[in-house]
Amino acid sequence: MSTTTAVDPTKTSSLRSGRRFGDAIFSALSHSAGIVILLVLIGVTFFLFWGAKDALVADGSEVRGGAGLIAYIGPLIFGTLLSSIIALLIAVPLSIGIALFISHYAPRRLASGLGYVVDLLAAVPSIIFGLWGMQIAGSAVPSFEFLNEYLGFIPLFSGTVTTTGRTMLMIGIVLAIMILPIMTAVNREVFLQTPRLHEEASLALGATRWEMIRQTVIPFGKSGVVSGAMLGLGRALGETMAVAIILSASGGGYSWELLSANTPGTIAGDIALNFPESFGVERSTLFVSGLALFVVTFLVNMFARWIISRRSEFSGAN
Amino acid sequence: MSKRIDVKNLDIYYSDFLAVKDVSVTIEPRSVTALIGPSGCGKSTFLRSLNRMHEVIPGARVEGEVIIDGENLYGKGIDPVMVRRKVGMVFQKPNPFPTMSIKENVLAGVKLNNKRIGRTDADELVETSLRGANLWNEVKDRLDKPGSSLSGGQQQRLCIARTIAVKPEVVLMDEPCSALDPISTLAVEDLIAELKENYTIVIVTHNMQQAARCSDRTGFFNIEGTGKPGQLVEFNDTQTIFNTPSEKATEDYISGRFG
Incomplete structure (x- = not known):
């Protein structure tokens, strides 16, 4: 057949056609959408560096806190990560449980009702959660004291319990409740995608x-659960209002004591509280911490993707 | 290890819809029983009622009895989980667990219900099950690779290995070859002939040559019209069904006049 494959380019063939108009438009649209997101990312990075440049080159004594950038931002990064990790530790198992209940246990009518409620919760603005957290912080003190008394041997629960209840643990709980709906919604969707064939094979x-859930639904949904957790983590890391309202950050340094008054703030909360009243290098310092948050979020996401890709051979995609 | 199945006056419903009506049949141990019939006539539904898998669909229920080893599967206090351990099932499309290796797939059923199995016992069981499914020689060097890396026919034999690893008494097969090429089909059919030494096998098939080739007895299901329930029209030795069927509908179907 090799002799017939040569095509005479001058000859118009019935197999040729002009470019289809719809195809061209759609291709252009999706290309430009892809490029826009890259431009936004570059723009944000540039803007952050622009705002941060004064503080980045300034002497350590000039920046906020007067002890250098690392001394100022380090504890904030620590506080941000700590509160988000607490939130994830609470929210991941809980959201998996709720999602499994909705997808595999609840009677169908109850399940769809619950699904709506969860989706509604996802739309509640974070300031509402902040106000709620502030309200109940005081009444949470007895349970904090209980933790301190009986589990105080764990460093996390040691130290003196603050009487206001506005602690790192409180923040973690409020953030957990805040990210719960979105994570539940994602988990429910992926659990419902489990191929019926696999579930039946197990049964x-x-x-x-x-056992069927453990054997098929959870392994199948694992990467989706990680993605959902990343969505939640992203929201928790960047949460501003709830943290700013509840936490009275006292520049506590790297304190692991979740129940004491001695707590580090979070980056987003710190920026929200201090941005309006700061100028010059001080304000630029806040840009640096914003940049740090940007980088931390990036790293966390890349780490999560790496975890997912490690066993992609077994993911069920093939 | 293989048991007789006695089905008495079995009606199968999906909610209020009667899907299969009044089936009474005795399936002999250590034999292959094929169920043939046009699409939608209730063969698969009937097959799935033999290990209570049809209950996975909400609203599905049965009236009547399915007796294996003197016990009615639908009796009071019978746990469907235990029923399915005795009556295994192979599906139309090969469905190895994609998140597990070949070895883990074989052991998937064995490790259920809090059972533990030692390393050497596990290795032995993997080998005997895979040998039992005529797959050992093809996969023995890559037991840790994902089950989904195998070809379709190999995957189906892996599913059979997984099913026989839990040592059931009956193996149900729901069109096990319909997604396979002729060579893989032949491999599975050979395997069925070997499996019948130890197991009671019930196979649903659309392929009448397959039913004629590998079964001892054949049941023909038919449906009178849309919305009507499926019925077991005729059940007899495969030879008799294919050579001298007593019902007109059976003869029409196997001679290709309809369906």
Whole structure:
């Protein structure tokens, strides 16, 4: 057949056609959408560096806190990560549980009702959660004291319990509740995507419902759960209002004591509280911490993607 | 290890819809029983009622009895989980667990219900099950690779290995070859012939040559019209069904006059 493959370019063939108009438009649209997101990312990075440049070159004594950038931003990064990790530790198991209940346990009518409620919760603005957290902080003190008394041997619960209840743990709990709906919604969707064939294979081997879930639904949904957790983490890391309202940051340095008054703030909360009243290098310092938050979020996301990709061979995508 | 199945006056419903009506049949141990019939006539539904898998669909229920080893599967206090451990199932499309390796797939059923198995026992079971499914020689060097890396026919034999690893008494097969090429089909059919030494096998198939080739007894299901329930029209030795069927509908179907 090799002799017939040469095509005479001058000859118009019935197999040729002009470019299709719709194809061209759609291709251009999706290309430009892809480029826009890259431009936004570059723009944000540039803007952050522009704002941060004064503080980056300034002497350590001139920046906020007067002890250098690392001394100022380090504890804030620590506080940001700590509060978000607490939130994730609470929210991940809880959201998986709720999602499984909705997708595999609840009767169908209850399940759809619950699904709506969860989606509604995801739309509640964070300031509402902040106000709520501030309200209940005081009444949470007895349970904090309980933790301190009986689990005080764990460094996290040691130290003196603050009487206001506005602690790192409180922030973690409020953030957890805040990110719970979005994570639940994502988890529910991926759990519902589990191929029926896999579920039936497991049941036919004599699996109980829980074993079927452990054998098929959770492994299948794992990468989705990680993505949902990343969405939640992103929201928790960047949460401003709830943190700013509840936490009375006292520049506590790197304190692991979740229940004491001695707490580091978070980057977003700190920027929100201090931005309006700061100028010059002080304000530029806040840009540096914003840049740090940007980088931290980036790293966390890349780490999560790396975790997912490690066993992609077994992901069920093939 | 293989058991007789006695089905008595079985009606299968999806909510209020009667899908299969009044099936009474005895399936002999250590034999292959094929179920044939046009699409939508209730063969698969009937097959799935033999290990209570049809209950996965909400609203599905049965009336009547399915007796294996003197016990009614639908009796009071019978746990479907235990039923399915005795009556295994192979599906139309090969469905190895994609998140597990070949070895883990074979052991998937064995590790259920809090059972533990030692390393050497596990290795032994993996080998005997895979040998039992005629797959050992093809996969013995890559037991830790994902099950989904195998070809379709190999995946289906892996599913059979997974099913026989839990040592069931009955193996149900729901069109096990319909997604396979002729060579893989042949491999699975050979395997069915070997499996019948130890197991009671019930196979649903659309392929009448397959039913004629590998079954001892054949049941023909038919449906009178849309919305009507499926019925077991005729059940007899495969030879008799294919050579001298007693019902007109059976003869029409196997001679290709309809369906």
